Structures are given as structure tokens and as C-alpha cells.
Amino acid sequence: MTHASKTGASAPPVEVHDLTVSYQNKPVLWDVDFTLPEGTLTAIVGPNGAGKSTLIKVIMGLIEPVSGHALIYGKPLQQMRKRIAYVPQRESVDWNFPVSVLDVVLMGRYAHLKMFRRPGRRDRELALQALEKVGMAAYSDRQIAQLSGGQQQRVFLARALAQDADIYFMDEPFAGVDASTEEHILQLLRELRSAGRTVIVVHHDLQTVSDYFDWVLMLNLRLVAIGPMETTFTKENLQKAYGGRLNILTQVIELSRRENFVRETEHD
Amino acid sequence: MTTFWIILTACLASAACALVGTYLVLRKQAMLGDAISHAVLPGIAIAFLLTASRNTFPMLLGAGAFGLLTVYLTEKLQERGRLMNDASMGIVFTTLFAIGVIIITLFASSVDLDHECILFGEIAYVPWDIWFFAGMNMGPRPVWILGLVLVINLIFILGCYKELKIYAFDRQLAVSMGIPVAFIHYGLMGTVSFSTIASFESVGAILVVALIVVPPATAYLLTRRLSVMLVLAVAFGVLSSLSGYYLAYITNTSIAGAIAVMAGIFFALALFFSPLDGVFIRRNRKVTLEAPEAVAGMAAGKNREDSIPLT
Numbered sequence A: 001m002t003h004a005s006k007t008g009a010s011a012p013p014v015e016v017h018d019l020t021v022s023y024q025n026k027p028v029l030w031d032v033d034f035t036l037p038e039g040t041l042t043a044i045v046g047p048n049g050a051g052k053s054t055l056i057k058v059i060m061g062l063i064e065p066v067s068g069h070a071l072i073y074g075k076p077l078q079q080m081r082k083r084i085a086y087v088p089q090r091e092s093v094d095w096n097f098p099v100s101v102l103d104v105v106l107m108g109r110y111a112h113l114k115m116f117r118r119p120g121r122r123d124r125e126l127a128l129q130a131l132e133k134v135g136m137a138a139y140s141d142r143q144i145a146q147l148s149g150g151q152q153q154r155v156f157l158a159r160a161l162a163q164d165a166d167i168y169f170m171d172e173p174f175a176g177v178d179a180s181t182e183e184h185i186l187q188l189l190r191e192l193r194s195a196g197r198t199v200i201v202v203h204h205d206l207q208t209v210s211d212y213f214d215w216v217l218m219l220n221l222r223l224v225a226i227g228p229m230e231t232t233f234t235k236e237n238l239q240k241a242y243g244g245r246l247n248i249l250t251q252v253i254e255l256s257r258r259e260n261f262v263r264e265t266e267h268d
Numbered sequence B: 001m002t003t004f005w006i007i008l009t010a011c012l013a014s015a016a017c018a019l020v021g022t023y024l025v026l027r028k029q030a031m032l033g034d035a036i037s038h039a040v041l042p043g044i045a046i047a048f049l050l051t052a053s054r055n056t057f058p059m060l061l062g063a064g065a066f067g068l069l070t071v072y073l074t075e076k077l078q079e080r081g082r083l084m085n086d087a088s089m090g091i092v093f094t095t096l097f098a099i100g101v102i103i104i105t106l107f108a109s110s111v112d113l114d115h116e117c118i119l120f121g122e123i124a125y126v127p128w129d130i131w132f133f134a135g136m137n138m139g140p141r142p143v144w145i146l147g148l149v150l151v152i153n154l155i156f157i158l159g160c161y162k163e164l165k166i167y168a169f170d171r172q173l174a175v176s177m178g179i180p181v182a183f184i185h186y187g188l189m190g191t192v193s194f195s196t197i198a199s200f201e202s203v204g205a206i207l208v209v210a211l212i213v214v215p216p217a218t219a220y221l222l223t224r225r226l227s228v229m230l231v232l233a234v235a236f237g238v239l240s241s242l243s244g245y246y247l248a249y250i251t252n253t254s255i256a257g258a259i260a261v262m263a264g265i266f267f268a269l270a271l272f273f274s275p276l277d278g279v280f281i282r283r284n285r286k287v288t289l290e291a292p293e294a295v296a297g298m299a300a301g302k303n304r305e306d307s308i309p310l311t
Ligand SMILES: Nc1ncnc2c1ncn2[C@@H]1O[C@H](COP(=O)(O)OP(=O)(O)O)[C@@H](O)[C@H]1O
Pocket: A023, A024, A028, A046, A047, A048, A049, A050, A051, A052, A053, A054, A055
């Protein structure tokens, strides 16, 4: 099923127009312009400091751009907040905060609750379902400080699932997680895609990009390239995005060509 | 009766401060109470000059406005000046405090506005600060003001419980969901300002800082639930007030000082004996605490970047 039908129009899930962002007059994103098709798994790649997190934050309305704008299903974000979910970088919150795993996942439901209203039974059920999907149902009463890095990431994903959105933006969900969590997250992403959702993920691991995703957005201050994996994730584009470190890149591409080999040695 | 009024004042102040202090401690902004209690001085002085009286409500308003101004200027300075939050706060509140001192010495030194009295309120005088309404003796004025502030804090926290929770835990997510974060933020800063000002007028600036930081910090060591932390913080504030008054009575010392000492003693007890992560418990449980699945996950968790040599 496709979710564009909800809007009654065929507007793309994400459009970004002439976006320029700067911190203290130092540009971080320069004239970025693209459109994402519905139901794709898109990776955002680029070197450290390329502006990947910033791009997501602008689209989510957390940072004001100097110029340009983003549209969600053809409309400004303010009208579309309930249809878009954000998974920030894990390090962006204090994991010693006094809440339980279920409390955090319930926060995903706040997007659908009016001011002054508390989450109810239905929200609790949805939150527990989301925890089940990430394999963390047994942990619902745990204090979040007791979780490992991979478990924290799963809780963040469960929170986004509880939000029940059509578009998901995730900032480095694979960073520093264990192998089984990585497998689990990947499966979730694929489930979201087959349910017609659009998922955009900042990804740091070039070796797995072509294996995990079907679209790629390559960024380094400017938009280097965007498109389907096969035609876009090329040596030329990688070189443009990552600059001079071609030696490493050649080997990365070699390895990603032999991805079956890579995956087997990874998961035994 | 004077004893009753003093203890009631201390309890109301500590409950009001503990509620808002919990959120400051969780947002790692515990010293904001200190900053605000100094930065409001120009607000109090201006309100005094405009109304030419020591009427409490204009002073509360003036102080509240400068409390919010402190928060606003600190954030702007942090954004624009690329300064750390604590440095920005230090610059803003000392500057505002100095402006307040100048206003008072220039314009108000000849009249009855003693900044000693404003800054170092003395709780022992509370029973004589009577509020007369339509000629009736309504009891001590601070009790009414602190009671009102406590009720405002309770309404704010109970009404906006989920908004405050997500704002304190994950502000970015809250913004992305369209939760009115600015309203929650300035609402919290407003209640912090009012609690601080209403309290320090009667209990003194040092005790206010202690009441905002120490009971919530004690509660933080004892629980892993926000709701329980709020209740415990209020309980420790009240407990410190009661035992502090008694301590001051038997040692014949300053009441505010004794309350602060008791708050510190409760904190030390929690630090050592907390069943969650008290120093003693942690030492005895060191081995069993490591969750087996976490260890297993970490052992299996080879980062891909490490596992394939790139060069
Ligand atoms: N709050 C901020 N203030 C100033 N500079 C920032 C801020 N956040 C990020 N930057 C800078 O902007 C650039 C892009 O950051 P970011 O979007 O986080 O990159 P990425 O996620 O691709 O690693 C970096 O050079 C970073 O140092």
C-alpha cells in the first residue's frame, strides 16, 4: 500500500529546494536541492562534518536555514509533523535520565496526543508492540541506564515505530551497535520499506551501503549525487564526496562488490 | 505560633524549589537558581522605584521579568558568542547583579530599600511580616506568596507533565513533534524565577540554591522514575526544613543554615546508602551488576569498520 494516497496527491515524500545552512556565518550546507521518491530506503553518506546531521535537522525543523525550504508530501513541515519521525543520534540524550524503556517508547506517541493529555491504554499497547518489533519487550520496565549501546538504539527505533509515521529520518542508527542489533535494524528498515514507508538513514559504513539501501544521497557541503544505488554509488562520486582518499575508497568499492563474502565473514 | 509560621514557610519554599529544581538538575542547569537569584536585583530595584513601595507583587513581577531576561540573554550569548553555557550565565548574572547594585546605590540608597535585606532574607522574621487584607490579619505574607508559587508550580508540572518530560529528556524530538517547547522552556524558567524570588526574600539566597539543587539531587540517587523523583525531592526538602529547624533550635544557630546542613546530610546518606548505586552497594555488587546479555552483545559486537582492514 502506498501512503501518498492519504494526501490525495502524488507529491513526493521529501523535497528540498535550494537549501543553504550556516553556523555562525560558516556554511555547512550549500544550495542543496533534491527530491526523494516514495517507498525507498535512502542512505545519506559523506565524510565527517559533511552536513549529514544538519540536513536532517533542517528538514525536521530543528535548525532554520539561511535560504531554501523543505516540503513533506508537498506541504510545509508544520502541517505534516504527525507523518514524519526522527531518530536522533544516540549520544544526543542523557541515558541516565530517570525513565524506563517503556516511558521512552511512549514519547513516540506524544506526537499524536493533545497538550495536557496523558498517554492512554491504546498508546501503551502500541508502545509495547513497537518494543516487541525491536526484540526489547522483555526490557520494558528497565531503567534506560542499564541498556547496552545496541539496546539503546533499539529503544530509539521502537520510539520512532510507535510514532507510526510515513517518513523516517534516522541519524546513524548503525553506529556502534552489535552485530545482532545491526541485523535486526536492517530487517526493520526493510519491513518499513515493504509497508510503503520512506526511510532516510545517515550511514557511516561505506562497505554496507550498497547492500543495505536502494538509494543513496552523497553529501559534502554540496549535494554530490543522488539517485538509485547502482548508477549513483560510483567511484567518481565517492571521490567527489570524500576528496583525496581514493586509495581507501578503491578498496571499499572492491569489498562492496564482494559483499556476499563480506557478510559471511561478519556474521559467523 | 511563630514556630509554626517559620516551619510552614520553610516547608512551602522547599517544596516549591524542589519541584522546579528537579527539572533543572535533570537538564544539568542546577546553578540557574543561583544566577536568577542574583540577576533579579535590578528588577526588584526598578519595581521599587516605579511604585515607591516595598509592595511584593510589583517586585515579584519585576524580578520575574529579569529572571526570564537572564535565561534569554544567556542563551543568546551562548549562540552568538560561541560561549559555553556556564560562562554565558556567569557573565549575564554578574552584570545584571552589578546593574542592580548601581541602581540601588544611585537612586534608592536614601530610602528604605536595603539590599542586604533583599538578598539575605531572615526566616526568623517571617512571623512579623503580616499581610493585612481589608484590615484583617491574614497571617504572614511570605506564607501566602510561597503557597501561591507552590500551587502555580504544581499546576504547571501536573498539567504539562508529558511535555516537561520529553523536553527535559530529548528536546530535539520534542521540537520535531511540534510540542510547544518554547512555552515549556520559558514556563519552567518563569516558575524557577518565581520560586527563587519568593523563597529568597524570606529564607535567603544561599538556602534557595541549596533547596533547588540538593533535595532533587538526593532524590536522583534514590530512584529511576521521574514521578518518584519529584515526590522524593519534595519529601527531602520538607524533611530538611523540619529537621533543620530543630537543629537550629537545639544548637541556637541560623535556621536557614541548619536547613541547608540537613539537606546536605540527607544527600550524603543517599550517596552512600542508595540501594540503586550507593557507594557501599556498588562496591558489594560490582560483579553481579554487569548484565550478562550486555556483555555478550559487546563481545559479539564487532564494528564493521574495525573488522575489515582498509589499508
Ligand atoms: N551547533 C553547531 N554550531 C556550530 N557548528 C556546528 C554545529 N553543529 C554542527 N556544526 C558544524 O557543522 C558541520 C556539519 O556538521 P554535521 O551536520 O553534524 O556533520 P555530519 O553529521 O555530516 O558529520 C561540521 O563542521 C560541524 O562542526
